[in-house]
Amino acid sequence: MAAPHHGALAVHVTAQGSSGGEAAALSEFGLIARFFTRPARSAVLGVGDDAALLRVDAGMELAVSTDMLVSGRHFLPEADPYRLGHKALAVNLSDIAAMGGTPRWATLALALPAADPAWLEPFSRGFLDLALRFGVDLIGGDTTRGPLNVCVSILGEVQAGCALRRDGARVGDDVWVSGTLGDAALGLAHLQGRESLAAADASACVDRLELPEPRVALGRALLGVASAALDVSDGLAGDLGHILARSGAGARVEIDALPRSAAFARWAATAGGDSAARARALQLGGGDDYELCFCAPPARRDAVAAAAAACDLRVTRIGAIEAGTALVLVDRGGGVVTGVAGGFDHFR
Ligand code: ADP
Numbered sequence: 001m002a003a004p005h006h007g008a009l010a011v012h013v014t015a016q017g018s019s020g021g022e023a024a025a026l027s028e029f030g031l032i033a034r035f036f037t038r039p040a041r042s043a044v045l046g047v048g049d050d051a052a053l054l055r056v057d058a059g060m061e062l063a064v065s066t067d068m069l070v071s072g073r074h075f076l077p078e079a080d081p082y083r084l085g086h087k088a089l090a091v092n093l094s095d096i097a098a099m100g101g102t103p104r105w106a107t108l109a110l111a112l113p114a115a116d117p118a119w120l121e122p123f124s125r126g127f128l129d130l131a132l133r134f135g136v137d138l139i140g141g142d143t144t145r146g147p148l149n150v151c152v153s154i155l156g157e158v159q160a161g162c163a164l165r166r167d168g169a170r171v172g173d174d175v176w177v178s179g180t181l182g183d184a185a186l187g188l189a190h191l192q193g194r195e196s197l198a199a200a201d202a203s204a205c206v207d208r209l210e211l212p213e214p215r216v217a218l219g220r221a222l223l224g225v226a227s228a229a230l231d232v233s234d235g236l237a238g239d240l241g242h243i244l245a246r247s248g249a250g251a252r253v254e255i256d257a258l259p260r261s262a263a264f265a266r267w268a269a270t271a272g273g274d275s276a277a278r279a280r281a282l283q284l285g286g287g288d289d290y291e292l293c294f295c296a297p298p299a300r301r302d303a304v305a306a307a308a309a310a311c312d313l314r315v316t317r318i319g320a321i322e323a324g325t326a327l328v329l330v331d332r333g334g335g336v337v338t339g340v341a342g343g344f345d346h347f348r
Pocket residue numbers: 001002003032036037046047048049050051052107108109110138139140141142143
């Protein structure tokens with residue numbers, strides 16, 4: 001069902017570039033055709049029919065995931081539309097990366113307060129630029145009027161039986177993380193005036209928050225190497241906890257080993273007060289990192305290093321899987337550290 005069901009999105013908008021006198025009607029279907037319809041490269045049938053048609057290669061499994069970004073909760077209403085389009089797809093690509101999958105197709109469900117081309121043009125560009133870069137076809141979606149809300153579903157392929165799941169970690173495995181942790185949370189703290197950063201470092205951290213780079217190549221390179229993986233979206237402590245719960249194991253993580261960017265390290269070295277504790281909280285509970293946390297047997301250390309090198313990405317060994325159920329955080333000297341915030345939970 002289309003317009004009658006949703007309430008028509010035909011609104012009179014001021015044409016882009018005009019100074020207000022000239023109004024152009026942008027209908028729901030005009031909007032979809034102009035901003036969200038591109039030739040499908042790998043779908044049998046893309047946008048424009050009642051459903052898209054996909055063909056999945058024999059021997060492959062489909063990896064399917066959905067992530068919703070809600071205005072006022074995941075982003076501010078005045079968020080840069082190009083960056084919002086990028087992030088809406090990036091967080092979904094990150095889920096496919098965490099399975100070791102190859103992203104193929106995405107759908108986009110949009111609630112918009114108005115059909116404003118000056119917003120839709122950069123938003124769709126941010127989304128479609130990233131889709132093109134990762135070989136993903138936008139194959140459908142839904143468009144309705146309402147408070148700004150962006151919901152993306154992604155479909156990827158992974159060789160049957162090979163996906164990197166959360167339940168495969170075994171006692172004795174190393175625990176690894178890609179890239180650096182805490183930058184996005186520090187960027188958010190800077191934007192909200194809770195921390196203060198030098199201009200260049202602020203822009204590096206805010207970029208990590210608003211333009212996350214999904215670790216798709218690394219996830220694929222870890223197939224057959226990692227025993228378990230997930231993407232760090234809600235803070236390392238909480239997210240690693242999901243691997244532990246699903247794998248029925250505990251872990252010991254050395255928090256002084258958590259990788260820091262140059263910007264993060266500069267801030268931690270100069271920020272006043274209890275900046276060491278705040279740095280730990282940002283790295284363990286901050287969220288929005290979109291790095292991969294994964295486990296692998298110690299015998300595969302060379303293979304992990306080779307996978308990372310092939311993707312030009314840093315990986316850091318931060319701990320090990322242990323018997324039990326607890327995530328034990330230790331400092332450099334092996335002393336147990338308590339009282340560090342857990343992962344983000346929307347309902348707590
Ligand atoms: P239906 O009435 O069958 O739900 P719609 O009229 O909602 O179909 O959508 C028409 C076509 O446009 C469909 O192929 C749908 O998948 C696609 N579509 C709608 N909104 C979007 C969007 N925001 N991005 C991409 N495709 C969209």
